[in-house]
Amino acid sequence: MTNTAPVSPLLTPYTSAALHLPNRLVMAPMTRYRAREDGAPLPVVADYYAQRAEAGLLITEGIWPHRRGQSGWRVPGLETEAHVTGWRAVTEAVHARGGRIFAQLMHGGRQGHPRSRLLGDIPAGPSAVPVPGPVHVKDGTAEAPVPREMTAQDIRTAIDDHVAAARNALRAGFDGVEIHGANSYLTHQFLADNTNLRTDAYGHDRTRFAVELVTAVAEAIGAHRLGLRLSPGNPQFGMSERDPAPVYRALTDTLDPLGLAYLHLTDNDDYPALADLRPRWSGTLIANVGENHAPTTRYQGERVLAEGHGDLVSYGRAFLTHPDLPARIAADDPLATPVDTEHLYTQGARGYTDYPTLADERSGTATGASLCQAR
Numbered sequence: 001m002t003n004t005a006p007v008s009p010l011l012t013p014y015t016s017a018a019l020h021l022p023n024r025l026v027m028a029p030m031t032r033y034r035a036r037e038d039g040a041p042l043p044v045v046a047d048y049y050a051q052r053a054e055a056g057l058l059i060t061e062g063i064w065p066h067r068r069g070q071s072g073w074r075v076p077g078l079e080t081e082a083h084v085t086g087w088r089a090v091t092e093a094v095h096a097r098g099g100r101i102f103a104q105l106m107h108g109g110r111q112g113h114p115r116s117r118l119l120g121d122i123p124a125g126p127s128a129v130p131v132p133g134p135v136h137v138k139d140g141t142a143e144a145p146v147p148r149e150m151t152a153q154d155i156r157t158a159i160d161d162h163v164a165a166a167r168n169a170l171r172a173g174f175d176g177v178e179i180h181g182a183n184s185y186l187t188h189q190f191l192a193d194n195t196n197l198r199t200d201a202y203g204h205d206r207t208r209f210a211v212e213l214v215t216a217v218a219e220a221i222g223a224h225r226l227g228l229r230l231s232p233g234n235p236q237f238g239m240s241e242r243d244p245a246p247v248y249r250a251l252t253d254t255l256d257p258l259g260l261a262y263l264h265l266t267d268n269d270d271y272p273a274l275a276d277l278r279p280r281w282s283g284t285l286i287a288n289v290g291e292n293h294a295p296t297t298r299y300q301g302e303r304v305l306a307e308g309h310g311d312l313v314s315y316g317r318a319f320l321t322h323p324d325l326p327a328r329i330a331a332d333d334p335l336a337t338p339v340d341t342e343h344l345y346t347q348g349a350r351g352y353t354d355y356p357t358l359a360d361e362r363s364g365t366a367t368g369a370s371l372c373q374a375r
Contacts, residue, residue: 085172177225214258
């Protein structure tokens, strides 16, 4: 019998001036701590991303642009030649399977602790406002330090660090770069009310740092190779934005003419960012509706496309546990494989590259994905 089931719109191709994708599924960035102590990605990282290369686009976990922005122990970097070499193995593995991959640059800002930073120093952010509660360090937990307030020179240096790392990303073979302007990291800290208490130009206009950063990186590598992730109103790690709409409308209006590869935007229960900002963004918009919610389903993603709130949809946990997510959506699989939480943030292949494909499950060989290698 011929299968006449309609093709999910998530599996239809997408083409823009910057992107040529076989489907509209984007793997969202997810920190996994599979790096050496110096920040170079472990060999198993290449297996992990290659397994998921059938996504329309892969976005890596957050990568620090310079150790000055390191947010945690065994979070990877893109500062040194060892980093570039390690990431080149990843991009080559992804490209060998026909995939496309962007590197997410994630400067921690106030996020971090001397016991989890190669420099062993106090992190710096827009203002001297610490992260609430204890933080994870390489040997347990500790009270969050009060960050040092960034000087004007610190701000210029942070922008320069992003530019250098973006160039390193292209040398490593990445197809582009995403700036992490969300989820409580440096750029988000400049945008939010409670982490930006500055009285200078970067405080009077909370979008200024983001605009200067994005503009500088776009000039260095080309706007068509650059994306930006934002999470308006996201309360993670003690962030507070009382009225995010005016800030993000102004930011979107300023950045839209640059012609970025995409804007990657998370929705929020209190501020419907997708509905509000989609009309203001003329380029490609990647929508994420799973942040701070249950994992995104096939039907939620299809609804985003049907409502016109995004051109592409990013999936996090579904890609984590289903390396063959496009095939599973095509088969209307329930996406029920559970997360191995015990090994979520360890350094080996277990809980990382050993999730079965649908073909494995149907053939009775669900002992791990075929690309998983013992390294």
